[in-house]
Structure formats: structure tokens, C-alpha cells
Amino acid sequence: MELLPLYLSAKLAAIATVILIAVAAPLAYLLTNGSWPGKSFVEALLNLPIALPPTVIGFYLLFVLGPKGSVGRMWEALFGGPLLFTFTGIVVASIFYSLPFAIQPIKASFEKIDPRLKESAYVLGLSPLATFFRVIIPNSVNGIAAAAILVFLHTMGAFGVVLMVGGSIAGETRVASIAIYEAVESMQYEKAWALSLAFIPIGYGFLLLVNRLTRK
Amino acid sequence: MCLTAVLKKKTKFFTIDVELSCRDGQTLALIGPSGSGKTTIIRMLAGLVTPDEGRIVYRDRVFFDSARGVNLPPQKRKLSYVFQDYSLFPHQTLHGNAAFAARDRGEVDALMDFFGLTELRDRKPHEVSGGERQRCAVCQALARNPHLLLLDEPFSALDVVTRRILRNELKKITEKRTFPVVYVTHDVTEALFIGNTVLPIVAGSVDREWMERITAPAAGTDAGTKAARTTKLALAY
Numbered sequence: 236m237e238l239l240p241l242y243l244s245a246k247l248a249a250i251a252t253v254i255l256i257a258v259a260a261p262l263a264y265l266l267t268n269g270s271w272p273g274k275s276f277v278e279a280l281l282n283l284p285i286a287l288p289p290t291v292i293g294f295y296l297l298f299v300l301g302p303k304g305s306v307g308r309m310w311e312a313l314f315g316g317p318l319l320f321t322f323t324g325i326v327v328a329s330i331f332y333s334l335p336f337a338i339q340p341i342k343a344s345f346e347k348i349d350p351r352l353k354e355s356a357y358v359l360g361l362s363p364l365a366t367f368f369r370v371i372i373p374n375s376v377n378g379i380a381a382a383a384i385l386v387f388l389h390t391m392g393a394f395g396v397v398l399m400v401g402g403s404i405a406g407e408t409r410v411a412s413i414a415i416y417e418a419v420e421s422m423q424y425e426k427a428w429a430l431s432l433a434f435i436p437i438g439y440g441f442l443l444l445v446n447r448l449t450r451k
Numbered sequence: 452m453c454l455t456a457v458l459k460k461k462t463k464f465f466t467i468d469v470e471l472s473c474r475d476g477q478t479l480a481l482i483g484p485s486g487s488g489k490t491t492i493i494r495m496l497a498g499l500v501t502p503d504e505g506r507i508v509y510r511d512r513v514f515f516d517s518a519r520g521v522n523l524p525p526q527k528r529k530l531s532y533v534f535q536d537y538s539l540f541p542h543q544t545l546h547g548n549a550a551f552a553a554r555d556r557g558e559v560d561a562l563m564d565f566f567g568l569t570e571l572r573d574r575k576p577h578e579v580s581g582g583e584r585q586r587c588a589v590c591q592a593l594a595r596n597p598h599l600l601l602l603d604e605p606f607s608a609l610d611v612v613t614r615r616i617l618r619n620e621l622k623k624i625t626e627k628r629t630f631p632v633v634y635v636t637h638d639v640t641e642a643l644f645i646g647n648t649v650l651p652i653v654a655g656s657v658d659r660e661w662m663e664r665i666t667a668p669a670a671g672t673d674a675g676t677k678a679a680r681t682t683k684l685a686l687a688y
Contacts, residue, residue, distance in 0.1 A: 354499055355538040357525040359552035359595060373542040 237426065239406060240414035241433055247322070247397075247410055248390040251329040255386050256379060258330070259337035264367055266338070267345040282335040289332065293399025296328045300400060318400075325401040325408050332396045337386045344378020345371060377448040384441045384448075391437070454599060454631045458495050459504040460488075460655075467491055467502075467655035473631035473648070480646025481635045488655040489635045490535065493601050496633060497532050498525035509599055509631075530599040531592030536608050538588065539576040545587045546572035553594035562590045566620060582613040589621060593628075600625070600632045607636070618645060 265271075266278055284292055300307045300318040306327070310318045318324040348371060356366040372379070394412040401408030403417060411430050418427035453475045460467040467488045473479040481489045494500040496507060498514065501522060507514040514523050539548045545568055550559045563569050566586040576584050585605055592600060602621075606614040622645055625632050634645050642649045653661045 349538070351534055351538040352540060354525070355532070355534065355540075358497055358499070358528075358530065358532040359591070360526050360529070361552070362526060370540060374540070376542075 237414065237430070240409055240411040240430065243322075243406070243409065244391050244411040247325060247329060247393075248387045250326050251333060251390045252383050252387045254326070254330055255333055255337040256341075256383050259334060259341050259382065260372070260379065261367070262334075263338050263342040263345055264371060266342055281338055284332050285335045289393070289395030290399060292332055293328065293396040296331060296396065296400050300324055300327060320400075320402045320404060320408060322401075322407050325397045325410070328396050328400040329390045329393055332393060333386050333389050336389050337382050340382035340385060341375065341379055344375040344382070347378070348374050381445045381448045384445050388438055388441055392434070454496075454507075454509050454633075456496060456507040457505045458492060458502045458507070460491060460495060460500070460502045462488065462491060462655065465655040467495075469650075469652065469655070469657055471633075471650055473633060475631055476626075476629050477647040478625060478632040478634055478645055480642035480649045481633065481652055482639060482642035482646075482649055483637065483652035483658075483661070485637055487652045489637075489652050490603055492652065493532075493603050493633060493635050496599070497530060497601055498523060498528050499532075528599070529595075529597055530601060531595050531597035533585070533588045533592050533600075533602040533605040535604045539584055539591070541576055544573050544575055545579065545583070548576065548587055549590040549594050551591055553591075554596065555594075558596070559590070559594045562594055562624075565624060566590055580613075582609050582617060585609065585617060586620070589617075589624075593624065598630055600628075600630060601635075602632065603635045604637065606641075607638075614641075621645070 262281065266274065297319070298304050300310075302308065302311060302317060302319070307318050318327060352370055352374065353366055356370045361369060392412055393410070394416065397408065397410055398413055403409045403413050409417075411434070415427050415430045418424070418430070453473065455472045457470045458467060464486075465488065469492060471479060471481075471492075481492060483489050491500055495502045495515075502515060502517065504517045506516045506518070509528075513519070513521050514528050515521060540551065543551065546559070546563065549563055549568070550556060553559045560569070563572060566589065568583065568586055568590065571579055571583060576587070579587075588605065606617050609617065618641060634642070636642050636645070651658050651661050
């Protein structure tokens, strides 16, 4: 079995998950905290990737991350290289694509925390930032871990977005889902079977873990 | 007076309109039936609820002044608040909770010892009884060395015996302190026992007649029954 696409998928999912959790946790906290002007608009915008087909997201990202797009131009100015058709490019695309899948479970986990704990922290002199790190995060560890697993699996299986932004460059952007698609296209069913079967124990194992974490 | 407050706040059913004051080292007990606005008053003192109008001053520090637009957040009032039911941090041990906002670790150990929690210091809140959790909440509040201590029916969820033991412990330890204490309860016996001053609150306002009605013996009570009531009250104290 060709392991490189699986390795690329796992590497992409791991990097995207770490960044997503770091970005999604503060965003989820802002969305859980009371009401502020424009909150529902921001929340709907952050959740938009859930409502859009992956190819549509990929199509937009192709322009935004491209040499004429705002992010692509800024990236080239900073690092001297393009984002499109690179591993970094598919990491960035995966972050946009999976962001709501990280925000939602973390937000749900923050909402479960008794609001009196936050009040108690404030009365004991903790700033909102210190309360976030010393009270909210430690009491949401299971929810955050569950979000990390879901996002990891979601990114592992990403296809449309990755194909649009990264194409299929062996060792760079040809992740497992694209390798399976190409194997089927070229009627290499054995290769497609081997890669597809590898997803089942990974997905099943992680989902069991999510069940365990969210039950607590 | 060390703590003075004039508070006005419109609620769904009535308007809270009270003036209160408490000296250092004294305990002011706010007593009244459930839903009379006691908790909202204490939350206004803590900075968790903003009054519509009024002024809260502790010594020379203005916590709140609607006329001058001053409203210090809870973090800047340097007070401690023991909530109606348990608000200990579930991820911390009892010692971690007691020391959460403490500066002097030695004092934390002394307080835990006073409340009989030393043996339980490494247990999490869900691993101990309700009484032990509230003891820890009082420890946490005192270990912060606050300028003002607020307690909102801290023992109301406990059984009668534990409640009596805890209020004795609380009285013993607050008598040695120099800051004002505001204690909210709906239990007259508790208010009379804990408070140096008792302020009856009904529907958001001070109602001294309610207090007299509630503490007066029933009409036609004979001398024997009256004596029994007095003994009962004395025991309860």
C-alpha cells in the first residue's frame, strides 16, 4: 500500500487541528459571552462553510489564496512563495473549511459551564482573560478534545477544498482522499481499497474516543 | 460607617429601593422571604448587577456612583462572595480552591485546619459532602483577605445540623476579622444569630413590620408555650 498520501492526510489534519483549536477556542468564547453588536452576523459568517459545498468553498479560496487574492498576495510578500498548490496552501484552506466544526463543539462545551464559576472568578479578582485560561479552558478539556478529534477526522477526509486549492501533487498535496479518487479514475481498485480500508479503523477508533469524552 | 449603599433597581415585579450600611467588623444580615430582592442587592454590592441609580462606597472608595458614572468591575472591589450554592472550581482540589485567589499560603492552611478540611485537601469538590464544599467556599472567600465579605444564603442547601455547626464556625471566624460582612438569609433564627444588625427586606424595600410579625409569638399562646419557644430559639442560636 502506498503510505505517502495517508501520511500527508494525517500531517495535514494534525497541523490544521492544532491551529484550529487555538483559533476556535477564543472565537467560541467570544460567541458564548453575552451579546455584542453584530454577534449573530459574525457567528453566521463563521458557520458559513457548513452551509456551502466544499467545491464552492474551494473555488472562492482559489481566488483569495491565489497570487491576485488578498491573502495570497500578502503571503507572497511575506514569504516570497505562493500558497496555491502547496502543502501550506491546503493547511490554510482546511482551516477555513473546518473552522465551524471546531467552534461548534467548543462553544457547546463552554455553554455547559455554570455561569456562576465565571462570576466567582471575577469576584476573586481574575480578569476575563485569566478567567478564560484558569477556569473556562480547564473545565472544557473534554469538549475541546472532542472538537480536536472531530476536526482531525473532518480534515483527514477533506476532498473538494483540497483538490481545488492544492491540486494533486505527489508528496505535496496528494492526500489520501485525492489518491483514492485518482486510483478509482484510473481503475486501480486494489489501491483504492487499501487506502479506503485504512480510514475505517482510524475513524471508528477516534469516534469511540469522542463518545467517551463527551459522555463525561 | 465603612460600607454604605443606596440602591435602586427596577426588577420584573417591584423596584428595589434600599439604603444600607455596615461598620468594619460587624455583620449586617439581610433577611426576607424568597424573591424579595436580597440576592439582587448583594449582587449589586459585588458588581455582578448594575443598579439603575445609587451609590456604593466602602471607606473612601466609590464602588458605584450613578451620578458620577462610576462603576468598578467586581475584580476591582476586592471583596469575596460566597454563593447560594456551590461555586467551587470543579477542576481544582479543595486546597486549590481555597488558595485560588490567596496571597498567603500559610493562611490558607490555617483556615483549612480551622474548618477541618486538612485531611480532604487533595479531594475534588464532587468527592466531598455539601457541608465540606461550603466550608471550602468560606475558606476561599476568607483566604483572599477581602475588604468586604458577602454571603448569599451560604448554608441554605445543607441539613439543619450541618447548617448550625457551620454558622457557629462562621461567626467564630468573622468575629476576629475587621471587615464588614453582609449575610443574606431567609431564616430569621440565622439572621438574629449571625447579624449584629438585621435588615428585613420585603419586595425590594426595608419592612421592619414584617420582621416584628414574623418574630412575634402567636396570639393566645400561654406562658408555658412561650417559655418553650424561648428555649427553642435559645437552642437554635
